[in-house]
Amino acid sequence: MNISLTAIKEQLKTSQRIVIVTHTNPDGDAIGSSLGLYHFLYTLRIHQVAVITPTPYPVYLQFMPANEKVNIYTHNTPRCQKLVAEATLLFVLDCNAASRLDDLGKHIVAADCTKILIDHHLSPELPTNFQVWDTSASSTAELVYDFIQMIRPQSRLTEAAVLCLYTGIATDTGRFKYATNAKTLQTVAYFRRRIRHNNRQQPNF
Ligand SMILES: [Mn+2]
Numbered sequence: 705m706n707i708s709l710t711a712i713k714e715q716l717k718t719s720q721r722i723v724i725v726t727h728t729n730p731d732g733d734a735i736g737s738s739l740g741l742y743h744f745l746y747t748l749r750i751h752q753v754a755v756i757t758p759t760p761y762p763v764y765l766q767f768m769p770a771n772e773k774v775n776i777y778t779h780n781t782p783r784c785q786k787l788v789a790e791a792t793l794l795f796v797l798d799c800n801a802a803s804r805l806d807d808l809g810k811h812i813v814a815a816d817c818t819k820i821l822i823d824h825h826l827s828p829e830l831p832t833n834f835q836v837w838d839t840s841a842s843s844t845a846e847l848v849y850d851f852i853q854m855i856r857p858q859s860r861l862t863e864a865a866v867l868c869l870y871t872g873i874a875t876d877t878g879r880f881k882y883a884t885n886a887k888t889l890q891t892v893a894y895f896r897r898r899i900r901h902n903n904r905q906q907p908n909f
Contacts, residue, residue, distance in 0.1 A: 707833045709854055715793060715818060716855060719750045723791040727799040728758040728806045732875025734798045735765045736868045737844040741795060742770055743865035744852050754787050758806040768871060769864035777808045785811055793818050798844035800825040822847045842888040845872025849891055866895045
C-alpha cells in the first residue's frame with residue numbers, strides 16, 4: 705500500500721529505527737547514495753540509522769565518511785537480520801528487485817515496516833510504500849538529494865553528506881560524460897557551493 709509524503713514526514717518527526725540497504729556488489733552510487741542519506745538522517749539527531757550492504761565492496765569506495773559504520777551482511781549476518789527485523793523505516797536504494805539483494809532480499813520483503821524505494825533503474829519489482837523513482841535521473845544519489853529536498857526544503861547538507869552524494873553522481877555519470885542534464889549540474893553546483901561555504905566557516909578544516 706502506498707503512503708503519502710506527508711505520512712513519511714510525520715513518521716520522521718518521531719524517533720525511528722532506520723535501515724538503508726543497497727544492491728549486491730555495491731558501486732559508487734550504491735555506497736554514495738546510502739551514506740549520503742545516512743548523514744542526512746543522522747544529523748536530524750533523533751533516529752538510529754544503519755546502512756547494510758549484501759556483500760563487501762572495493763577499497764577504493766571505502767573513503768567516504770562513516771564508511772566504518774556500514775554493516776556487511778555476509779560478514780555479520782545475525783546483526784544485519786536483527787537490524788532489518790527491528791527496523792521501523794527501511795530505505796532500498798539503487799536497487800529494483802529483491803534478487804539484487806541476495807539472501808538479504810527475503811528479509812527485506814518480510815520486514816513489517818514502512819519501506820521507501822529510491823532508484824533510477826527500470827521497472828522496480830520490490831513492494832514498497834513510497835517511491836522516488838525516475839529512470840531519467842543520473843543516479844540514485846541525485847534522487848536522494850531530491851528526497852531530502854522533499855523532506856526538508858532548503859536544508860543545508862553537511863560536507864560529509866555532500867561528498868557521498870557527489871561521489872554517487874560522479875561515478876554513475878562517468879564523471880559527467882553521460883546521463884547528465886541541467887538539473888544534475890545544478891545539484892552538483894550546489895554541492896560545490898556547500899563545500900566552499902563550509903571551508904570558509906572552518907578555515908582550519
Ligand atoms: Mn545507480
